[in-house]
Amino acid sequence: MAQSKYTTHLGMVDILPDEVRKWQALENLIRIEAEKFNFEEIRTPIMEQTELIVRGLGQLTDIVSKEIFAFSRGEDNYVLRPELTAPVVRSYVENHLDQRGGSQKLFYIGPMFRAERPQKGRQRQFHQFGVEVLGSDDAVADVEVISFMIHIYQKLGITNTTLKLNSVGDPESREKYKAVLKSHLKPNFDKLSEISQKRFEKNPLRILDSKEEEDRPFIETAPLITEYLNEESRTHYSKVKEYLTDLGIQFEEDPYLVRGMDYYTKTAFELISPDLGAQDALAGGGRYDLLVEEIGGQPTPAVGFAAGMERLIIACEELGIPLGTEKSVDVYIVTLGDAARKWGVSKLPELRMAGLSATMDYMGRSMKAQMKDANRENASFTIIVGDNELNEEKFTLRNMKASEESSLPFDEILANLEYLYVD
């Protein structure tokens, strides 16, 4: 491997032109489909105040305790955003978006940063798209959010996914359940894994999510949170399930599904794909009815999800789903000699103003090399110009796919090519 002096940081990758075409195709799809759901795009800064992320996600979460890129400059503390729910909520509060009336239905696409060990489907700079609906406590909002998430994958043809669903309850239900869970685990506290022992006081729900072998017997016999939901949470949960069923969206209830951020309440969900390897979550989200208030706004119920762009691309590749188009150019001007070259340079702007994409050789190469380059660039047409053409004021228009040529004045060439950009 020839090493270059400068490289990207660990877990941060260049997205090269051939890849970018795939990304653009996905981003276009997401924007078009979001519009159908009447979600509006929001863009927030890459960096936030550290305190927002710490308060928003929770001091004890893995993300905050060991995965954030943070630094300070003067008085200010900066953090590269590890997710976008807290920043979107910050923006909602800071910009008084509630004053726009109704519920706010927002979506985003952009880079996030977490300082983890990279592996398949996991990078330090990665990209998510997602949705946040603020201002509604109605189960319809939960279901619309889930529906949009599923919709994107279905549009692409990724259908072998599993939607996992749970309710982690509202604060009242959760406190009650936490107490029950702790008294269940307490007698065997010493037998729990080290990490679960740490979580016991601060966030016992996360113990349910443990994959440690020694925790399994105690998790399996633990009471389920869904049995301890109060009236309100239970009703909300059953409405979500009812709407999903009506929509024909299959789901799998998973009472052990507990998500990594502290802000979740009631609905929690994840979309899993068997095509991703160890990192099998395509997307995840849930309701967070307390976060807006936590960040300093009026109490505002909200629900959202985030999905991994890289994992989406992996899934498409595993399933053989083509993304984006081949690179191509409408017209490649092939020139012979200085006069022709000058003519070509002067005609490129006219072609472009007429709506065509157009290019020519920048390296002074032979005609054969220019033709080869035109082929490589996937040019639909070449215009071949030499002294003969300049004298006659008729230029050779070659259809590269059909290998047919005609000799025409430049105006007629333009007219002939018009159909290329009609749509």
Added chain:
RNA sequence: GAGCCCGUAGCUCAGUCGGUUAGAGCGCCAGGUUGUGGCCCUGGAGGCCGUGGGUUCAAUUCCCAUCGGGCUCCCCA
């Protein structure tokens, strides 16, 4: 934070049981066609065999370290 695997040309990979000028396919450049691409033929450029040290008469090959990459655990998108 822990474990496993891998570093030879731009890419994918051979190879050297330690011994003169390190190979293939693809890609790139040029010629075959003094004005014509995709196929074919010929030629060319391009490697301190990741880096440093050790063993040896001799290291790309063996040993150690280091750096880089990949996968996994944990957690998450």
